């Protein structure tokens with residue numbers, strides 16, 4: 166099976182590396198070419214454009230930042246969608262909104278191609294360890310075709326329903342995850358202002374039912390104020406925005422999500438966008454001028 170992988174950022178580079186380590190021949194492309202070159206020692210072929218990368222591919226994975234980035238790489242100049250061979254399957258692992266997934270599925274179908282949304286839960290470390298959780302929308306037979314590939318990159322696969330449902334579940338996942346983090350960070354700010362040592366707060370609360378499990382995995386970053394990016398803060402804000410926009414379309418209200426979204430925009434504007442999303446703590450702890 167010929168496979169192409171486009172988008173080799175924090176997540177994509179590690180997912181592609183796991184396919185290569187499992188022995189799958191892979192053609193890769195990334196906007197910044199050095200990230201594609203970095204996979205050559207593992208056996209990857211680096212392509213000069215998205216269109217070149219997908220030539221002859223049976224399956225094409227994308228792992229790009231935003232819906233706009235996916236659309237540019239798929240349908241912009243040198244885009245891959247018109248270059249895919251008839252009947253091939255595009256698996257978009259980027260976090261996007263369900264309407265966008267359905268629109269890309271229609272673009273694919275119009276060209277005799279198949280489409281599956283397969284965003285992931287889990288960050289840099291699970292991506293490296295091949296322990297991501299795929300949230301899939303699309304046809305069961307398409308999922309079965311790529312299941313052995315997903316199993317090289319992940320340890321869990323949820324088939325959420327038809328096209329767009331993987332993206333829907335991913336937005337729900339991140340809406341909960343990001344707001345849990347904000348709540349914990351506000352707890353840290355208050356606790357310390359009231360005189361509780363930071364370490365005591367962690368020791369007393371991490372692992373208790375009130376604190377989401379993933380906060381334990383972020384403890385070192387929060388405790389040491391070490392905000393090198395695992396999940397860039399800017400993409401967390403993007404996900405809250407996509408959730409808010411999807412809620413608008415669906416006619417439901419997400420008041421708290423919209424507040425969290427604006428907290429993350431302010432943190433981004435304060436220069437923290439490329440840091441890990443845990444840097445929202447630095448924003449909440451900043452000294453007012």
Ligand SMILES: NC(=O)c1ccc[n+]([C@@H]2O[C@H](COP(=O)([O-])OP(=O)(O)OC[C@H]3O[C@@H](n4cnc5c(N)ncnc54)[C@H](OP(=O)(O)O)[C@@H]3O)[C@@H](O)[C@H]2O)c1
Nearest residue numbers: 172173174175176196197229230234259260288395396400
């Ligand atoms: N990091 C996580 O913990 C995590 C977990 C689950 C899901 N996700 C989602 O996975 C996706 C990728 O996240 P990431 O953390 O890997 O982000 P990242 O490290 O910032 O990588 C983003 C990728 O998108 C590419 N890109 C951005 N704009 C582009 C454009 N206009 N044209 C072409 N390529 C473009 C970047 O290319 P360059 O290298 O040239 O900039 C890079 O390959 C996002 O949708 C994110 O929300 C992330």
